Amino acid sequence: MLAAERRDHLLGLLARDGKVVAKDVAADLEISEDSVRRDLRDLAAEGLCQRVYGGALPVSPAVVDYAARQSVAQDGKRKVASAAAALVRPGGTLILDGGTTALAVAHALPRDLACTVITHSPTIAAALLDHPQAELFLLGGRIFKHSAVACGAAAVEAAQNVSADLCLLGVTGVHPEAGLTTGDAEEAAMKRALSARAADTYILASSEKIGTASRFRVLPWEKTSGLITDADPHDAVVEQLKALGLEVLPAN
Amino acid sequence: MLAAERRDHLLGLLARDGKVVAKDVAADLEISEDSVRRDLRDLAAEGLCQRVYGGALPVSPAVVDYAARQSVAQDGKRKVASAAAALVRPGGTLILDGGTTALAVAHALPRDLACTVITHSPTIAAALLDHPQAELFLLGGRIFKHSAVACGAAAVEAAQNVSADLCLLGVTGVHPEAGLTTGDAEEAAMKRALSARAADTYILASSEKIGTASRFRVLPWEKTSGLITDADPHDAVVEQLKALGLEVLPAN
DNA sequence: ACCATACATGCAGAAACGTGCAAGAACAGG
DNA sequence: CCTGTTCTTGCACGTTTCTGCATGTATGGT
Numbered sequence: 001m002l003a004a005e006r007r008d009h010l011l012g013l014l015a016r017d018g019k020v021v022a023k024d025v026a027a028d029l030e031i032s033e034d035s036v037r038r039d040l041r042d043l044a045a046e047g048l049c050q051r052v053y054g055g056a057l058p059v060s061p062a063v064v065d066y067a068a069r070q071s072v073a074q075d076g077k078r079k080v081a082s083a084a085a086a087l088v089r090p091g092g093t094l095i096l097d098g099g100t101t102a103l104a105v106a107h108a109l110p111r112d113l114a115c116t117v118i119t120h121s122p123t124i125a126a127a128l129l130d131h132p133q134a135e136l137f138l139l140g141g142r143i144f145k146h147s148a149v150a151c152g153a154a155a156v157e158a159a160q161n162v163s164a165d166l167c168l169l170g171v172t173g174v175h176p177e178a179g180l181t182t183g184d185a186e187e188a189a190m191k192r193a194l195s196a197r198a199a200d201t202y203i204l205a206s207s208e209k210i211g212t213a214s215r216f217r218v219l220p221w222e223k224t225s226g227l228i229t230d231a232d233p234h235d236a237v238v239e240q241l242k243a244l245g246l247e248v249l250p251a252n
Numbered sequence: 253m254l255a256a257e258r259r260d261h262l263l264g265l266l267a268r269d270g271k272v273v274a275k276d277v278a279a280d281l282e283i284s285e286d287s288v289r290r291d292l293r294d295l296a297a298e299g300l301c302q303r304v305y306g307g308a309l310p311v312s313p314a315v316v317d318y319a320a321r322q323s324v325a326q327d328g329k330r331k332v333a334s335a336a337a338a339l340v341r342p343g344g345t346l347i348l349d350g351g352t353t354a355l356a357v358a359h360a361l362p363r364d365l366a367c368t369v370i371t372h373s374p375t376i377a378a379a380l381l382d383h384p385q386a387e388l389f390l391l392g393g394r395i396f397k398h399s400a401v402a403c404g405a406a407a408v409e410a411a412q413n414v415s416a417d418l419c420l421l422g423v424t425g426v427h428p429e430a431g432l433t434t435g436d437a438e439e440a441a442m443k444r445a446l447s448a449r450a451a452d453t454y455i456l457a458s459s460e461k462i463g464t465a466s467r468f469r470v471l472p473w474e475k476t477s478g479l480i481t482d483a484d485p486h487d488a489v490v491e492q493l494k495a496l497g498l499e500v501l502p503a504n
Numbered sequence: 505a506c507c508a509t510a511c512a513t514g515c516a517g518a519a520a521c522g523t524g525c526a527a528g529a530a531c532a533g534g
Numbered sequence: 535c536c537t538g539t540t541c542t543t544g545c546a547c548g549t550t551t552c553t554g555c556a557t558g559t560a561t562g563g564t
Contacts, residue, residue, distance in 0.1 A: 505564100508561105509561085509562085510559105510560080510562090512558090513556100514556090514557085514558105515556085516553100516555090517552105518552085519553095522549080523546100525545085525546085525547105526545090527543085529542075530539100530541075530542090531539085531540080532539080534535100534536085
């Protein structure tokens with residue numbers, strides 16, 4: 001790994017996570033903490049980050065505000081996204097749904113991860129353009145403005161021609177009785193079509209989705225491999241879901 | 253191995269891997285590290301890469317984007333885009349290419365225009381999401397990072413299933429003898445496929461494209477309805493194009 | 505106040521770098 | 535066809551830069 005590459009990596013971590021912990025990065029990249037510290041010192045000297053005990057923080061107040069807003073309103077989504085991104089294996093193929101949580105997954109994917117991402121969301125595709133190692137495959141079709149994804153017959157048909165290891169689906173409701181639900185019938189059908197093309201399907205559900213239900217059923221529990229949520233593992237609804245035999249992956 | 257070949261190889265590695273390590277390339281191509289370093293130094297001097305200790309990195313995408321947005325052509329692209337947007341009739345169907353000029357067209361479309369837009373660019377699609385009256389149809393396929401559009405067999409096949417009144421194509425070169433050209437063979441094929449599905453095809457060419465040529469031919473003049481450009485109507489090259497029978501729409 | 509951790513500094517080995525030089529290839533002109 | 539010139543390439547050498555370790559200091563938590 002080139003020194004300059006490390007610096008970019010650090011800046012990327014700052015932008016994505018809003019912080020850098022020297023020790024973690026050193027362990028992650030398998031270099032000495034000294035090097036990380038030296039890099040952070042240099043970056044701070046250039047005004048690109050703010051050095052703090054243990055690591056560094058972004059310098060831009062705007063970024064901090066953004067990170068703060070994310071951490072308040074969408075901290076759950078970010079946690080879920082990180083946990084979901086960890087499921088993606090290098091060289092693997094991922095079907096990624098549309099929606100804000102899935103977009104967070106796209107942002108949480110390591111920038112240098114070599115994998116194939118299949119999506120029906122132009123937004124997700126655009127977000128992954130700067131992942132040089134990621135192969136992108138776009139499923140076309142009529143765009144539903146409501147959720148900004150390709151749906152309908154053409155999109156479902158396009159989905160028939162792909163296969164993947166993993167499918168990450170966002171839903172708007174996760175309820176023990178109503179199951180996995182979303183607000184639009186076309187979207188629900190599309191999600192089913194995507195799920196059917198992957199060996200494993202995991203559901204992305206930040207805590208506010210747990211215990212709620214929307215109008216249209218997406219999938220029965222049996223068709224899913226698990227649920228990724230930041231909700232309290234001892235939450236009553238979560239316990240119920242576990243009792244149904246659902247694997248619940250905690251996101252923290 | 254020719255020197256120019258080496259340079260291409262290095263640029264290819266930069267685009268594919270996002271970095272070049274001098275030592276590795278030297279070992280790989282069985283040439284001295286000195287030669288690699290010399291090449292990298294030359295490329296850096298031309299602004300085609302960023303020299304760092306140990307190798308080289310691509311010019312920062314942020315810088316490229318910034319430069320692209322700031323570029324002298326911005327004004328020209330906006331003019332061309334406005335003129336092109338005026339060709340779109342309410343209720344009509346438009347096939348819109350990818351690229352920065354086409355993106356400018358997307359932004360130039362009246363927000364309340366009721367039309368159908370077909371595109372193979374996730375970026376264009378994302379830009380049109382806030383046009384409530386516009387029907388959007390996305391052509392899927394493998395995404396080519398270079399220009400951020402869907403290309404290849406699947407995309408061409410998807411294009412076979414649509415028809416439109418108008419197709420607006422961006423190109424990188426407009427030359428009286430070389431014709432309409434672009435820098436990638438797959439892209440050229442995709443542009444041909446798009447053009448074939450529309451009754452009329454107009455070429456978007458801001459003035460800096462006029463008189464230049466790239467590697468791959470897109471279309472012969474006969475297959476195009478006209479050229480939209482902000483170049484001086486009395487420019488020598490423009491006059492030549494008119495003499496070939498091409499309709500030239502001025503953009504001001 | 506104490507301890508663990510993070511930090512800065514100095515140092516040494518290793519790696520990368522730039523420069524000058526010479527051998528060889530490509531080329532133009534006679 | 536020969537010769538002189540120019541360009542490229544690889545090597546050698548001295549210099550700079552990077553990196554990890556060791557040492558001593560500073561910081562934050564308990």
